[in-house]
Amino acid sequence: DTGVSQNPRHKITKRGQNVTFRCDPISEHNRLYWYRQTLGQGPEFLTYFQNEAQLEKSRLLSDRFSAERPKGSFSTLEIQRTEQGDSAMYLCAGGRLDTGELFFGEGSRLTVL
Amino acid sequence: GNSVTQMEGPVTLSEEAFLTINCTYTATGYPSLFWYVQYPGEGLQLLLKATKADDKGSNKGFEATYRKETTSFHLEKGSVQVSDSAVYFCALSGGYSSASKIIFGSGTRLSIRP
Numbered sequence: 001d002t003g004v005s006q007n008p009r010h011k012i013t014k015r016g017q018n019v020t021f022r023c024d025p026i027s028e029h030n031r032l033y034w035y036r037q038t039l040g041q042g043p044e045f046l047t048y049f050q051n052e053a054q055l056e057k058s059r060l061l062s063d064r065f066s067a068e069r070p071k072g073s074f075s076t077l078e079i080q081r082t083e084q085g086d087s088a089m090y091l092c093a094g095g096r097l098d099t100g101e102l103f104f105g106e107g108s109r110l111t112v113l
Numbered sequence: 114g115n116s117v118t119q120m121e122g123p124v125t126l127s128e129e130a131f132l133t134i135n136c137t138y139t140a141t142g143y144p145s146l147f148w149y150v151q152y153p154g155e156g157l158q159l160l161l162k163a164t165k166a167d168d169k170g171s172n173k174g175f176e177a178t179y180r181k182e183t184t185s186f187h188l189e190k191g192s193v194q195v196s197d198s199a200v201y202f203c204a205l206s207g208g209y210s211s212a213s214k215i216i217f218g219s220g221t222r223l224s225i226r227p
Contacts, residue, residue, distance in 0.1 A: 042217035
């Protein structure tokens with residue numbers, strides 16, 4: 001158990017709907033990352049936070065994706081107007097600046113019909 | 114930008130065989146290097162890491178040496194077990210800034226036959 005929890009674990013939605021995923025790291029994790037993983041591929045970087053500041057967002061990410069980390073604790077990833085190509089596993093990972101190690105949650109699987 | 118290239122899988126070996134999974138990287142500055150492992154039905158977890166050139170990371174019988182001259186971080190194990198069957202990901206972070214994102218390779222699936 002890494003201490004990082006993600007909800008919901010699985011979301012099925014229709015194309016065009018909005019979805020939101022939540023990640024709760026442990027309090028020691030001043031860094032928080034979001035990745036997307038499709039079958040047979042490695043985690044693809046989406047965005048990351050240092051405390052509440054969003055430091056970088058992938059250029060591959062369209063404007064339909066937005067992430068927040070209010071107060072530097074939990075984080076949310078929202079996808080607006082979902083498309084079938086958004087179907088993937090969305091991974092959250094917490095970590096600390098001094099160690100560089102990431103602790104992954106079990107992921108939230110999105111299926112867009 | 115920074116990138117990681119891993120040997121493609123799947124890799125299938127017999128128990129007690131020697132394992133090498135190749136990983137090379139492209140990065141500016143002095144990145145930290147990692148191997149993560151994903152066992153069936155589980156999330157990714159750190160296997161080992163190295164933070165500077167010539168460092169050797171090791172864990173659970175696995176080793177990898179940070180080679181700056183060849184920009185490589187190959188994963189090795191002298192005698193694999195069935196329980197090592199998993200997907201292995203090479204990753205890097207940093208460069209000139211410690212506040213850099215961590216990026217992953219595409220993964221190498223390893224299957225060990227009894």
